[in-house]
Every structure is written in C-alpha cells, then in structure tokens.
Amino acid sequence: MSCRTPCTSGEGRLCDIFRDLSLYNEYFWQVAHEVREVSPGELALVKMHGAYVSLETPERKREFASLLYHLLILHRCVISVEVDEYILGDHHRLICDGLSKCPNLKKLKLMLLTEDAAHCIAAALPCMIHPQELVLSQDHLDDVFVEGICRLLANTRSLKTFAMSHTHTESEYTQAILRGLEQNSTITSLRLNTLIMYPETSPSSTIFSEYLRKNRALQTLTIFSRYPDEQAKLRQILRALMSNDALSELNLANFSLDDANIILITTLLAKNRTLKGFNLVDCSWTKSPLQPSILQTKNFGKVSSRIHPWLMALTENKTLVELTLNMSCFDSDDCQSFIKVLASSTNLRQVTITQLRSEHVVKICRAMREHSVRQHVFLGPHQIIKDPVVMLTECKEVTCIGFDSIAVSELEPLRTTLSLLPSCSHVTSFDLRVNEHFMHKEISSLLAKYITSTTVLRDLTLSIYNGARYMAFGTELALIQMLVEMVQSSRRMYELTFYPDNYESAVLLLSKLSHSIRSNYTLLYLRLSKRQDLGQNWFTIVDVKRRHLALVMRAAHFVMGMKHKYCAEAVELVHFNPRLVEKVRELALADENEALSRIRKSLKSFSELDDFMRMAGVVHYSVTCQRRNDGRKQLVDIGRDCWLCIRQYLKVGDVLDPQ
Structure with missing residues (x-):
C-alpha cells in the first residue's frame, strides 16, 4: 500500500492510493470505517453503519492508528474524516496529531468520543489548517471540549458548515457555543436541533433568536425538532427569521405545526426576498381547533381557509425555487387549488409533496396533467395501493408505489397489482410488505415475472412477515435466486432492500451476489436487516457499491464540465445508471x-x-x-x-x- 509515500494527486490525476482502496478498506472495515471517494480525486474516511467490527488485539489497533496517521499527514487527497471512540481507541493522541497536520482536511465529524479523546480533539481543533465543515454528534460536553469548539468558531477564517446534535446538556455550554457562533463571520450553513434553545429558563433561546435575526453570512439553516409539541420554539425561530434578509435555504424537520406557526411560515414566504429553498421534512400538522371556512377570493375563487395562506404566499413570493410540503391535512379541492397556483409560478422548479391522503391521489394526478406541472411537481414517498386499477392506470404521476397487506387484507388487489405492474413504465420504486400467507405459488410467480423482466424499476423493497414478526424467505431458494438474477440483469435497479429475519437467508443472498457483482455497474445501495457479521461476501458487495458510487459521482461532474480522463471513463461505464x-x-x-x-x-x-x-x-x-x-x-x-x-x-x- 502507498500510504507512507507522498500523495501523487494533481490536476486531472488520481493519487496512486486509489489503486489500493479495496486493500485499505479491508483494514478499516474491521474498525467499522471505509475510505470512499466523495468528489473527483478526493477521499473521505467515513463511518460504516452495520459493518462487521472485529475484536482486535492491541497490536492490531496500533496498526490501524499508524495507517490512519500516515494517510492523514501525507495525502492531500484526504479531505474528510469521521472518527469515533472505536477508531481512536487508546491512540487518540497520534490520530489527533495527524488531524492537525492533515494538509487538506476540509471536513471533520466527531461521534461519541470518550472524555480523553474529546479533550485531545479540542486541543487539535485550533491547529487544523483550514477546516471547512465541523459536525458534532456528541452526548458528553464538558468545559475543555466546549472551549475548544468555541475557540475554533470564534477564530476560524475557513469554517463554512457547522452541525451539532446532542442530548440535554448544561445551559452554560449551549450559551458558550451560541456566543462562539455570534463571533463567527464565515459559517454559511448551520444544522442544529432545538436542544440548543434549552433549558427553557436559560438565555439560550434569546441568544439564538438574536443570532438568526442579525446574521448576514448564513445561507442555509436546518433545524430539527428534538421533541413533540415544540411549537413555541419554532415560533421564536420564525419570528427571528422575519428580520433576516440573507438566508437562501430553510429546512425544518420533525416539527408539529399548529395554526400560529403556519401563519408565521406563510407570512415569511410572502415577505422574504432571498429564500430559494423551503423544505418541511417529516413535519406533521396539529389538529386545528377552528373549523375551516370557505373564502371567496379575487385571484383563486372559492378556497378553504386552510389552503388560502399558502396560495397567497406562493403567489407573492418570486424567489422560491424549491419547496417540500406535507399536504395530508388538505382536502382534494385544497390540493387542486395548490396545483393551479404552482402552474402559474414562474420561479418554482421543484415541488415535492411528501404526503397525500390516498383518496385524493387520483384528483391530484388529474390536476397535475391538466395544469402541465408533471415536470416539476413530485409526489413523494410510496403511495399505498388500495385500488390497483385506478392507481396504476390513471395515476401515471405516481412513480413510487407500495402494497401492504396490513392496509389491504384481501389477496385480489395484490394479484391485480402484480399483473398490471409489468405494463407500468412510470413506476420506478416498489415497496412490497406482505404476510407470508399471501406468497403462494401464483403470487410468487407474478412477482418473479415482474422483477426479473422490468426495465424501469430502480428501487425495490421486499418484506415478508408472519403476524407482527418479520421473517426471511427461509428456504425459498427460488425467490432469492430471483433477486440475484434481477440484480445481475437490470441496468435500472440501483437500490435493493431485503429484510430477512434469519441469518441464513442473508448469507445465501450475499453468497450468490458476490460471485458476479463486480460485473454490475448499476447497484448502489443494498440494505439488509442482518448484516453485523456477514463476513467477506458482505465486504465484497460493499466494496463494489463504493466503486459504483464513485463512478456515478465522477460521471456527474464530467457532465457538469469537469473534463478529466478518469471522469470520462466513468461516464462511459455508468451513463445508463438512473442515479x-x-x-x-x-x-x-x-x-x-x-x-x-x-x-x-x-x-x-x-x-x-x-x-x-x-x-x-x-x-x-x-x-x-x-x-x-x-x-x-x-x-x-x-x-x-x-x-x-x-x-x-x-x-x-x-x-x-x-x-
């Protein structure tokens, strides 16, 4: 391996280390990490969730630490590192020394560090050459660690992104971090959860609100709700942002939205002149105590009081390009009015509707066709099939569909669904969750015929269960063989999720896939529920997935104008990949x-x-x-x-x- 030799990367040239990535990962995989190409010619050491972690000897741990140290200090192609207490172990001083000397480290993610390791990292942070992104996922905060973070925030001239997720901590620490943010003038992207504003009696909420109100450098803000019913916290955030005329993207996740917050959100959208992206991710609506009324409006005709603020906001806003919204609280008339307003917008290019009531899907799809918005309005996660004939033949706008035998207990709708799917070229994602009693010979045959012949399906999830307990296909060798043949032959399927309950089924699938997977240039994601100790076959497939993700990334950059030879090679290999x-x-x-x-x-x-x-x-x-x-x-x-x-x-x- 070439880790002890200097980096050979240059303009249009990959470092020699790229030839040895599989060998490196055989080492790092044993400490649940992987070296991965994250941008053309640039590498990251990332945490591998679900990777096999062996019980290594102290000597082996020293080898890992030495390998990582030399990788950090000698290779400018390494730009990102994720570290946790397992990889740091008893050698955190050596690795922290490597982090402080890494010539091109742009991103550092710290996860669940021990106290000694956290103190060592805190001392190394100010010595890092030009970090651009710092991500903290840390349960334990103390004086030494927080002081190191605050010193970096206050003094850095390179940090662009700061993200922090934590459990409850003393208010003095949240206040200190917020004061550090106040002194910072370089951060353009911030990701926090609402714990930064706790406890209720501390000044943290006021400090954070003032930061949002006055900051002019921040471009992207993402806030996660840590607990249900945090409407008051959200109101503070939204009121502060009313005075912010610099933010270009706002993402709110996991919040429960009440009437007051909806009014604030729509007022913000109507008045703001800088936001280009607004996304409500996994947000829900609280039930309003007020009954909706029908309003007679000049621009929209008769509309309900529920949808009216959104229609007004989107009509007045001329800068928003991207919008993500849950529409499960609206009736079909509301949704159709919404689609009509989207059709008249000259600025909105990508609108994702994450949730709809199933009984409204047909009318929404019809409205999308009538108003010609199919190119920039997307219906989000899987719509559950209840009436397959209507859903599959009329709703061509729905590309992600699901069938769940808990929601539909009769066999006939499943039979009809599997019979119709081969002719549905618009369906690119299928999530099938059924009781094992559904999987008799006819249904199994229809499923096999569909997934081995489809040329458009990109994403398949199969879950077969008995009662409340998920189980594997067990001895259903034919079904597992069917999955293998599909992966081998498909040039569209890049994501497969397989949830067996027993070890043997996972091993069988991986054993069959590992023999031919290297000739496949499509598969990017394979998810298994049993993967902790699946051994060499699992590593083989993970390594191929890493190769494919790198090729797709290189190819995309070639398409966007990066004319390096290795990027041209990639676009020739994966130009057909839907990803x-x-x-x-x-x-x-x-x-x-x-x-x-x-x-x-x-x-x-x-x-x-x-x-x-x-x-x-x-x-x-x-x-x-x-x-x-x-x-x-x-x-x-x-x-x-x-x-x-x-x-x-x-x-x-x-x-x-x-x-």
Whole structure:
C-alpha cells in the first residue's frame, strides 16, 4: 500500500492510493470505517453503519492508528474524516496529531468520543489548517471540549458548515457555543436541533433568536425538532427569521405545526426576498381547533381557509425555487387549488409533496396533467395501493408505489397489482410488505415475472412477515435466486432492500451476489436487516457499491464540465445508471429531460477522433500522421464513419496512462 509515500494527486490525476482502496478498506472495515471517494480525486474516511467490527488485539489497533496517521499527514487527497471512540481507541493522541497536520482536511465529524479523546480533539481543533465543515454528534460536553469548539468558531477564517446534535446538556455550554457562533463571520450553513434553545429558563433561546435575526453570512439553516409539541420554539425561530434578509435555504424537520406557526411560515414566504429553498421534512400538522371556512377570493375563487395562506404566499413570493410540503391535512379541492397556483409560478422548479391522503391521489394526478406541472411537481414517498386499477392506470404521476397487506387484507388487489405492474413504465420504486400467507405459488410467480423482466424499476423493497414478526424467505431458494438474477440483469435497479429475519437467508443472498457483482455497474445501495457479521461476501458487495458510487459521482461532474480522463471513463461505464440522471438534476437544478440531454451531449463530446484522443491523453490538440512511403492508409485517412464504427468497441479507459 502507498500510504507512507507522498500523495501523487494533481490536476486531472488520481493519487496512486486509489489503486489500493479495496486493500485499505479491508483494514478499516474491521474498525467499522471505509475510505470512499466523495468528489473527483478526493477521499473521505467515513463511518460504516452495520459493518462487521472485529475484536482486535492491541497490536492490531496500533496498526490501524499508524495507517490512519500516515494517510492523514501525507495525502492531500484526504479531505474528510469521521472518527469515533472505536477508531481512536487508546491512540487518540497520534490520530489527533495527524488531524492537525492533515494538509487538506476540509471536513471533520466527531461521534461519541470518550472524555480523553474529546479533550485531545479540542486541543487539535485550533491547529487544523483550514477546516471547512465541523459536525458534532456528541452526548458528553464538558468545559475543555466546549472551549475548544468555541475557540475554533470564534477564530476560524475557513469554517463554512457547522452541525451539532446532542442530548440535554448544561445551559452554560449551549450559551458558550451560541456566543462562539455570534463571533463567527464565515459559517454559511448551520444544522442544529432545538436542544440548543434549552433549558427553557436559560438565555439560550434569546441568544439564538438574536443570532438568526442579525446574521448576514448564513445561507442555509436546518433545524430539527428534538421533541413533540415544540411549537413555541419554532415560533421564536420564525419570528427571528422575519428580520433576516440573507438566508437562501430553510429546512425544518420533525416539527408539529399548529395554526400560529403556519401563519408565521406563510407570512415569511410572502415577505422574504432571498429564500430559494423551503423544505418541511417529516413535519406533521396539529389538529386545528377552528373549523375551516370557505373564502371567496379575487385571484383563486372559492378556497378553504386552510389552503388560502399558502396560495397567497406562493403567489407573492418570486424567489422560491424549491419547496417540500406535507399536504395530508388538505382536502382534494385544497390540493387542486395548490396545483393551479404552482402552474402559474414562474420561479418554482421543484415541488415535492411528501404526503397525500390516498383518496385524493387520483384528483391530484388529474390536476397535475391538466395544469402541465408533471415536470416539476413530485409526489413523494410510496403511495399505498388500495385500488390497483385506478392507481396504476390513471395515476401515471405516481412513480413510487407500495402494497401492504396490513392496509389491504384481501389477496385480489395484490394479484391485480402484480399483473398490471409489468405494463407500468412510470413506476420506478416498489415497496412490497406482505404476510407470508399471501406468497403462494401464483403470487410468487407474478412477482418473479415482474422483477426479473422490468426495465424501469430502480428501487425495490421486499418484506415478508408472519403476524407482527418479520421473517426471511427461509428456504425459498427460488425467490432469492430471483433477486440475484434481477440484480445481475437490470441496468435500472440501483437500490435493493431485503429484510430477512434469519441469518441464513442473508448469507445465501450475499453468497450468490458476490460471485458476479463486480460485473454490475448499476447497484448502489443494498440494505439488509442482518448484516453485523456477514463476513467477506458482505465486504465484497460493499466494496463494489463504493466503486459504483464513485463512478456515478465522477460521471456527474464530467457532465457538469469537469473534463478529466478518469471522469470520462466513468461516464462511459455508468451513463445508463438512473442515479446519474438524478445526480445531474441535483447539480444542474434541471428537470429529467434536460439531465438526460446533458448526459447524451457529454458522451458525444469525445466521440470524434481528435476529441477522443485528446480526452485519452494521446495528443494535445489533434491527430496527425507522418506520410508513409508505401502509401497505405493511416488512422487519419480512415474517414469518420470507419472511426465511429471502431469507436463503438473502444473506451477511454482502454488507453492506459503512462506509468
């Protein structure tokens, strides 16, 4: 391995360490970590949740610490590190020394540190060269650790992102951290939970409100509600943001929204001139004590008092580009009025409706078609099928569907669903949760036929249970073989979730997948409920997933303009992957058609002879050949049609880099 040799990364060149990532990860996996490419040519050491963690000897722990130390101090391609008490162990001083000397460390995430390790980290923080992101997930805070955090917040000239999640702590510590934030002028992205405003009797709420009111550097704010019924905390946050004219993205998660907060939110949206993104994530509505009334309005006609504030806000707002909203509290007329307003908006490009009442889905889909908003309005998580004929044939706007035998106890709707799905090209995600008694021969056959023949499904979740207890397919070898064949053959399926209850089923699936998984360039995510000690086969699949995620990321950056050879290699390998389309959409803020167009254009950008040879590093400008005495044709003489024929069998990666 090349960790003790200097970094060889450069413009358009990968460090030699990239050749050894699988070998590195065989080491780091044993301490539940993985080295992963997070941006082209740049690496992160990340926590592996669910990875096998072996009981290592002290000597082995020293090897891990030494390996990580040299990786940190010698490799500028390492930009991000996640550490916990397990990887730090008894060698936190050595690793902290490496962190303080890491030449290009941009992100540091600290998780559940022991007191000694936290103190060591606190001393190292001010010595770090130019950290840009600090994430704390720490139960225990004390004077020494908080002092180190506050010193960094107050003095840094590079920190852009600060995130903190914690349990209850003394008010003096939350106040100290907030005072540190007040002194900071560089942070543009902040993620906190409502515990930063506790306890109720402390000045923390006032300090935080003043920070939000006066801050002009912050661009993105994400607040998580720690407990139910925190409407008062949310009101303080929203009132403070009324005076903020710099924030461009606001994300509120896990809050329960009452009438007062809805009025504040819609007032903020109506008046604000800087917000481009507003997202209510996993937020719910409290039941209003007031009965909704019907309002006669000039612009919207007759609408209910529930939806009216939202219609007014979205009509007045001219800057919002992205919106995420739970619409389960609205009736179908409200939702249709909402869709109508979205159609008239010239600024909203991406609207995600996370929840709808199932009885309203048909009317919502019809409204989306009538007002031509299908390109930028998305219906969120799986809509549960109750009437499969209506849902699957009329609601083409619903791409994520689910069937749960707890919600639908009859067998016939499941039979109809599985019979119709092969003809449903719009369904890209399917979540099937059924009692084992449903899985008789006919249903199993229909399921097998669907998932082995589909060319559009991207995400599949299968859960088969008995009563309240989830169980595996057990000896149903045919079903597991079906999953394996689907993964091997599909160029669309990039996410598979399999929830067996016993160890043997997970082992069987992994054993079969591991033999052929390296030839697959589609699978990005595989989730299992039993994975703690699945051994080498699980590592093989995880390593392939890491490779695929890196290729999709490189390809997306190539599409967006990064013309490195290794990025061109990636786009040739994964141009068909649906996740690449999604990634380009995220980076370009574009719809699916534009993303597909960009991908096609990027592939064509190096199809011609000169373009290909430049991208492969063979020539600087164009291909020229010296004249031959025998008059035979040379490469430049074969003509465009012949070259394009050859090009079908030639990839950029086939041209080896000089050693």
